[in-house]
Amino acid sequence: MAIALAQSVYLLYPRLRWVGLRNLELAFPEKTPHERRRILRREFTGLGRLLAEFCRFPEYSRDNIAQVAVYQGFENFEARMRGEIRRCLRSHRRAVRE
Secondary structure, three states, X not given: OHHHHHHXXXXXXXXXXXXXXXXXXXXXXXXXXXXXXXXXHHHHHHHHHHHHHHHOHHHOOOOOHHHOOOOOOHHHHHHHHOOOOOOOOOOOOOOOOO
C-alpha cells in the first residue's frame, strides 16, 4: 500500500516529478529521458518501501530487531568513542530491483 501511495505521489504531483527529473538530467546527462523516468519511478518505489518500514517501527523490540537490522562495523563506533576516528555512522540504502 505504501508503494502505491508513493507511485500516486509520482503521478499526482507534477512539480515534484519535474524537480526529480531535472536533477537526474543534471546528474546523468548521458541517460535518455526514458531511463531517467525509470530511475525516478524506482526512487519513488523505494520511498514507498521506506515509508512502510517506518510505519512498522513501533513493532520492533530488543527481541526482534535483529530480524530487520544488521549491525556491521561496531568496531568503528568503539574507535570513535575512543577518539580515534571522526566519522563512524553513515546511512546505506540499497535499491531493490524487481
